[in-house]
Amino acid sequence: MNDTPAATAGPPETVRRVTVIGAGVIGASWTALFLARGLTVTVNDPLPDVERVVHDQLRQAVPGLRALGLPTAGLEGNLRFEADLDRAVADADAVQENGPERLDFKQELFGRIEQAARPDTLLLSSTSGIRATEIAQAMKHPGRLVIGHPFNPPHLVPLVEVVPGERTDPDTVRRAVAFYTALGKKPQVLRREVPGFVANRLQAALFREAVDLVVKGVVTEQELDEIVTSSIGPRWAVAGPFRSFHLGGGPGGLPHFLQHLGPGLEGMWRDLGTPKPDQATVQLLSEQADFGASVEELESARDEAQIKVMRALGLA
Template sequence: MANKTIKKITVVGTGVIGNGWIARFLANGLDVIATDPAKDAEIRTRKMIDQVWPTLEKQGLAEGASKARLKFEPDVAKAVMDADLIQENVPEREDLKRKVLSEIARYAKLDAIIASSTSGLKPSTLQHDCLHPERVIVAHPFNPVYLIPLVELVGGEKTSKETMKIANEFYQSIFMKPLLISTEIEGHIADRLMEAIWREALHLVNDGVATTEEIDAAIVYGPGLRWALMGPFLTLHLAGGEQGMKHMLEQFGPALKLPWTKLVAPELTETLKSKVIDGCEQQTTGSTIAEYEQRRDDFLIELMQLLKKYWPDTKVIGNKY
């Protein structure tokens, strides 16, 4: 794999995440082959690419970027055989992912990197049935993949350091922010943090403390604004004044013993599901999902431009490989 250049991509599975990857790859001037057993997969993918292309143009396309560089191939073996990197995005079921990744590994080039978009499974589990497991990694993105830069890169017990190095360089080359995670854990890092907030939010709705709209507002107009720039640790470091985190822990540390949070998820009863679904539908009354997606994408482009202005550092995050 030494000095490997990744030019040909295969995307396996074309749901929301798979299509997001396709859009990002195309926008960066790469050739993409997509494969998905669903009969309407190609129609859905091309429709989605058409919808987001103006957003990608606004963000800036690489030289040679073209929607015409996308091809569909129903046969997985043919789809992966010439790829330099295969991005797997099938549903989040361990048995299915292991089966698909094993099939990919059987037909892929020996020097191809095989990356799973799994949001929770460990790479050691996923690579267990694969030929040449040293090239299998987790590359977990965030929706919308074509705009959000974070990608969590995790190697399994048999993943080679060289594979991680090449993957890190590749994802940086398509303007992502790889977070190299050296210790495997279910849910990786970002999803575990989001899950904690999500569980607490469900308790607040379930207990009648707040509506979905009120909880969203609490994040949007409060900690969300600070987290977009600094994250929880640096935010609280500043909250400690001149003494930083030292003073913050001395002053607010005892509150950690108070029963403010529950963390264990509430039972997802029909009543709770109705509260959450009805709340979200009321929040979006009068607008379509597509309109909200466009609003989100326009916001993210401007937000990332602002983030780059105030936080221009481009160092690799967590590079322990």
């Protein structure tokens, strides 16, 4: 995506009101970001105590938003809740959907949304696993829907995978990219739909080998994590895998690297593990899962470090 429009200070002219459907962890994080970027947000979720849940999540997001240099005072002034779906989307410029990962649910949901929303409302799904082609199957205007899959938490991590379905209108893709870019995100349009999209597939590939190395007793979970955070993690924060190997090939770059190390690479590929996440594996991995603090404490520490890294890289 070298043709991504340059970031601007606020959201594009056309998006001022966003409706967030589903106020789980992802939906609440989107809500925090949208509010901090000056948008008006309507949250739609059938949960009885949704207001309390969202307020709690917003409070947790404040340190991160502040560290990103975003305003955090009076955020909730632009927030409202609307349990009726039709009313919730009626005046939205964009809808960001974060419902359960069930095809039938999302099909029915977007069938209703396209009728209740204006014809020009941008329709976005945060799904990590279902293709836009499938979700849009029953829509009258499938060209309006595109996947906007964030990396958790969306208010901190820059990536949004924008994944068009077979019938998504190119203009919908363009508008989604402009929308996310204006929010300070790094949208990346995929050229083909593939299960799990790109980031989660890469993550799964590395994790499979990581699980195998722990199962084989080469390292513990904590030791493997230390290896990653002191080598390939910081490396891939500054240069992706292709650029990294391009720089590992001397003046001849990636072509030289592939010609000379290709055979060795294939040998290593053949030797990679294929563990099964069966009960014995799950038990072993669960037994080792002691990271020395509560999940909440670890999460705060991670987000704090995440922001430091992003600031160092000019991503925040």
